[in-house]
Amino acid sequence: MTAFFRWLAGLPPLAQIPIIIVAFGVVIGLILFFVEVAPRSGRGYTVMRLAVAVVVPAALVLILGVYNSAVWLVGLAAVLGGVLFLLDYRSRQGKGYVLQLVAFMAPALILVAIGLFYPVIRTFVAAFLSNDGSHFVGFNNFAYVFSGGSQGLVALINQLVWVLIAPIIATAIGLAYAVFIDKSRGEKVLKVFVFMPVAISFVGASIIFKFFYDYQQGAQIGLLNQIVVWFGGQPVNWLQSSPLNDALLIIILIWTQTGFAMVLLSAAIKGIPDEQQEAAELDGANAFQRFRNVTIPGIRPTIIVTWITISIVSLKIYDIIAATTQGSNNTSVLSYQMVRLFENLPPQTGTSSAEALLLFVLILPFLIFNANNIRKQRLGL
Amino acid sequence: VIASDVDTRSARKLAAATRKKETNAFKNSKNRLTSPAATIAAIVIAVVWTIPTFGLFVTSFRPPADINTSGWWTVFTKPDLTISNYIQTLNFNDTITVGQSFINSLVITIPATIFPIVIAALAAYGFAWVNFKGKDALFIGVFSLQVVPIQVALVPLLSLFSSGLTIGNWAVFPGLDLNGLDGSFARVWIAHTMFALPLAIFLLHNFIAAIPSDIMEAARVDGAGHGQIFLRIVLPLSMPAIASFAILQFLWVWNDLLVATIFTSGGNFPITKLLTDLSGTYGQSWYLLSAGSFLAIIIPLVVFFALQRFFVRGLLAGATKG
Numbered sequence: 001m002t003a004f005f006r007w008l009a010g011l012p013p014l015a016q017i018p019i020i021i022v023a024f025g026v027v028i029g030l031i032l033f034f035v036e037v038a039p040r041s042g043r044g045y046t047v048m049r050l051a052v053a054v055v056v057p058a059a060l061v062l063i064l065g066v067y068n069s070a071v072w073l074v075g076l077a078a079v080l081g082g083v084l085f086l087l088d089y090r091s092r093q094g095k096g097y098v099l100q101l102v103a104f105m106a107p108a109l110i111l112v113a114i115g116l117f118y119p120v121i122r123t124f125v126a127a128f129l130s131n132d133g134s135h136f137v138g139f140n141n142f143a144y145v146f147s148g149g150s151q152g153l154v155a156l157i158n159q160l161v162w163v164l165i166a167p168i169i170a171t172a173i174g175l176a177y178a179v180f181i182d183k184s185r186g187e188k189v190l191k192v193f194v195f196m197p198v199a200i201s202f203v204g205a206s207i208i209f210k211f212f213y214d215y216q217q218g219a220q221i222g223l224l225n226q227i228v229v230w231f232g233g234q235p236v237n238w239l240q241s242s243p244l245n246d247a248l249l250i251i252i253l254i255w256t257q258t259g260f261a262m263v264l265l266s267a268a269i270k271g272i273p274d275e276q277q278e279a280a281e282l283d284g285a286n287a288f289q290r291f292r293n294v295t296i297p298g299i300r301p302t303i304i305v306t307w308i309t310i311s312i313v314s315l316k317i318y319d320i321i322a323a324t325t326q327g328s329n330n331t332s333v334l335s336y337q338m339v340r341l342f343e344n345l346p347p348q349t350g351t352s353s354a355e356a357l358l359l360f361v362l363i364l365p366f367l368i369f370n371a372n373n374i375r376k377q378r379l380g381l
Numbered sequence: 382v383i384a385s386d387v388d389t390r391s392a393r394k395l396a397a398a399t400r401k402k403e404t405n406a407f408k409n410s411k412n413r414l415t416s417p418a419a420t421i422a423a424i425v426i427a428v429v430w431t432i433p434t435f436g437l438f439v440t441s442f443r444p445p446a447d448i449n450t451s452g453w454w455t456v457f458t459k460p461d462l463t464i465s466n467y468i469q470t471l472n473f474n475d476t477i478t479v480g481q482s483f484i485n486s487l488v489i490t491i492p493a494t495i496f497p498i499v500i501a502a503l504a505a506y507g508f509a510w511v512n513f514k515g516k517d518a519l520f521i522g523v524f525s526l527q528v529v530p531i532q533v534a535l536v537p538l539l540s541l542f543s544s545g546l547t548i549g550n551w552a553v554f555p556g557l558d559l560n561g562l563d564g565s566f567a568r569v570w571i572a573h574t575m576f577a578l579p580l581a582i583f584l585l586h587n588f589i590a591a592i593p594s595d596i597m598e599a600a601r602v603d604g605a606g607h608g609q610i611f612l613r614i615v616l617p618l619s620m621p622a623i624a625s626f627a628i629l630q631f632l633w634v635w636n637d638l639l640v641a642t643i644f645t646s647g648g649n650f651p652i653t654k655l656l657t658d659l660s661g662t663y664g665q666s667w668y669l670l671s672a673g674s675f676l677a678i679i680i681p682l683v684v685f686f687a688l689q690r691f692f693v694r695g696l697l698a699g700a701t702k703g
Contacts, residue, residue, distance in 0.1 A: 001557075002557050002558050002559070005557065005559055005565055005567040006558075006559070006562065006565070008564075008565065008567070009559070009562045009563075009564035009565035009566075009567070010564060011564070013481075013484050013485060013487075013488040013564070013566075013649070014484060014487070014488065016488055016564075016566060017487070017488055017491050017492060020492050020570070021491075021492055021495060024492070024495070024496060024499070028499055028503075031503070032608040032611060032612055033608060034608075035606065035607045035608040035611070036606040036607065036608025036609055037606065037608075038606075039606060039607075040606075064554065065545075065554060065555045065556075065557075065558075066553065066554060066555070067545075067552040067553060067554070067555055069551065069552055070551070070552065070553045070554075073553070097511075100511065100607050101507060101511050101513055103503075104503045104504060104506055104507030104511065104607070105503075105504050105507045105508075107500045107503060107504070108500050108501060108503065108504035108523075108578050108582060109504065109519075109523075111500065111571075111574060111575045111578055112523055112526060112575065112578050112579065114538075114541070114575065115534065115538060115571075115572065115574075115575025115576060115578075116526045116529060116534055116575060116576070116579070117526065118537065118541075119533065119534035119535070119536070119537035119538045119541075120526075120529060120533055120534060122536075122537035123533050123534070123536060123537060126536070126537070173426065176422070176426075177423060177426050179419070180419040180420065180422055180423035180426075181420075181423045184419075184420055184423070190423055190424075190427055193427040193428075193430055193431050194426065194427060194430050196431075196434070196682070196685070197430070197434070198685075198696075199632055199678075199681040199682055199684070199685035199692075200434075200636075200678050200681060200682075201635070201636030201637075201638070201653055201677060201678070201681065202636065202638065203636070203638050203653045203656055203657055203660075203674075203677070204636075204656075204674045204677055204678045206660075207437070207656065207660055207670050207671075207673075207674045208433045208434055208436075208437045208674065209433055210660065210664075210670075211433075211436065211437050211440065211667060211670070211671065212432075212433040212436060212437075214667075216449075219450060219451060219452070220452060221448065221449065221450075221451065221452050221453070221667070222452075223432065223433075223436055223452065223453075223454070226452050226454070255430065255433070258430070259430075260696065263693055263696060263697070264696065264697060267693075267697055287416065312528050315530060316530040316531065316532065318532065318638065318639045319638040319639065319653075319657075322638060322642070322657055323638070323656070323657045323660050324660075326661065335530055335532050338532055339532055339535065339639065339642070339643070342535070342536050343642075347536075349536060352536060353536065356530075356532055356533045356536070357533075359530055359532065359533065360529070360530070360533055363528055363529070363530060366528055367525050367528045367529070370524070370525065370527075370528060371521050371524070371525045374520075374521055374524055374583075375517070375521055
């Protein structure tokens with residue numbers, strides 16, 4: 001596989017697209033072909049199933065590459081494949097059933113296991129090892145993160161500020177906007193203005209706002225400072241004045257996420273039956289009372305989901321800091337700093353992993369909430 | 382016969398009258414729900430939301446000398462616009478040109494959108510239509526991984542790609558050996574595919590599980606196996622869901638910075654990464670940054686405006702059901 005990728009790397013970039021897609025298509029085609037013919041009966045098909053079950057895992061190990069000291073893994077893969085064949089052969093749902101299932105699920109599950117599950121476990125372990133990973137250091141990495149010497153504590157506090165402020169404000173403005181424009185003329189056009197930032201990258205948004213916040217000696221080219229000047233004030237170097245700079249960076253996130261909140265909440269508002277609004281109106285409720293007693297209860301689940309989704313985004317934020325202050329002047333957050341620590345030479349893997357673990361702890365409540373939610377949903381199905 | 386005819390006619394009249402009354406009531410409530418104050422507030426928000434983008438957009442068309450000496454709002458009194466910023470920016474060289482990084486973005490994004498969709502569709506079909514023990518637990522487990530910050534996974538994944546796997550003193554997997562190979566996008570494709578799978582499986586599963594089982598049964602009776610059913614029935618029927626996710630994933634990969642920072646090197650930087658670097662080193666060269674930003678924004682905006690319907694549907698499915 002490495003050889004294939006190396007050959008591919010030598011080609012012009014645009015030529016790589018069709019080749020890799022065709023190669024991928026061939027692999028998927030083979031999987032589907034196998035799935036199609038696997039359950040057929042007859043000696044030939046049985047032999048084919050056995051051959052595929054034994055050869056494919058072994059070949060996979062070989063293709064991925066394996067050191068000489070671990071060559072027996074190829075044999076192990078083949079034996080496991082054989083066991084799978086036996087399981088399949090004796091399966092109650094008929095021959096080929098188990099193998100089909102494996103063919104459908106294995107590509108995704110293997111990738112998720114390698115790409116997400118294994119790394120999370122590794123990060124957990126690395127958080128308790130020294131920076132070069134050679135020996136166990138207990139909680140020293142965490143102590144270092146919390147000590148005054150590193151920016152870790154600042155980053156943690158900032159991250160909390162981000163996750164507490166941005167989701168609430170973005171959801172609130174999004175909700176207000178959705179209510180204001182609901183059923184008004186030109187609703188679609190008004191939606192686009194606020195929704196457009198959702199399609200813009202955080203990097204693009206950051207540069208847009210960096211320009212908005214720009215500070216110069218003499219004549220101003222940043223609108224914010226110009227407004228200050230128009231009102232007779234002194235221009236401020238916004239991004240260097242802590243703690244104001246934090247708030248200004250959070251505004252960038254709010255700017256991008258409000259449209260997202262607005263679209264979700266607007267859809268939910270349209271889901272409330274008109275009769276409820278009319279009934280409340282007949283009872284003499286004014287607009288605000290109707291909003292509080294009809295709209296809000298009707299869309300509460302969506303409000304929570306919106307708030308949680310934006311909270312998770314705030315806990316993953318990296319691009320905004322990277323494209324603006326790069327963590328200077330006390331603007332760093334854990335999710336940015338841990339990547340920087342890892343990029344250091346030599347990489348501070350231990351400290352970086354400890355910060356990753358802290359981040360994971362922050363996200364854990366959301367993870368549990370989501371898992372619970374979906375479990376309920378599946379039981380309901 | 383006549384009686385019944387009269388009956389239907391009067392019934393129709395009645396229905397029409399009610400309908401009229403309803404539209405009137407609806408119109409009234411509509412008028413009262415959106416008061417002038419609310420409309421004004423909405424317009425203010427819309428304007429505030431658009432001004433920063435508009436400012437940089439105007440700036441990208443002004444001569445560099447003007448940009449740094451006067452604000453973009455002066456353009457209304459003395460307009461002087463040019464597109465030379467864009468031409469200069471496309472050819473601006475910082476290890477690679479901005480134009481090349483634009484192509485790199487395409488090369489990264491297209492495969493990284495297709496791969497996870499196909500792999501996730503396979504798994505989603507497995508989750509939806511093949512029964513096995515522990516299915517629900519596995520599904521919840523996969524979905525839960527979706528909220529894990531990518532940051533947590535980056536370090537071990539990079540070391541797995543570049544230096545392989547060694548447990549203790551026992552070397553197992555030699556890694557992909559693509560370090561410093563500037564033309565290779567393999568690592569970034571694989572990384573994006575892996576990170577996209579949990580959400581992709583979830584969204585596609587919701588849709589695929591809702592396909593009526595009669596259709597599947599009919600195909601099975603006609604002698605189609607799972608392979609044919611997947612290819613000929615499931616894939617075509619789930620096109621709306623696939624389109625929605627494809628747009629989400631396309632925008633997400635195109636706009637990504639973090640995965641690109643870790644898994645690309647100088648020669649294959651996408652435009653987001655190059656822009657971030659330029660913003661650090663040429664922070665005051667606004668002719669460059671403004672034009673560069675809008676070059677990077679063009680593709681997402683085109684996708685967004687052309688396929689808005691699917692995009693919104695994808696967002697709704699992804700968020701409200703999660």
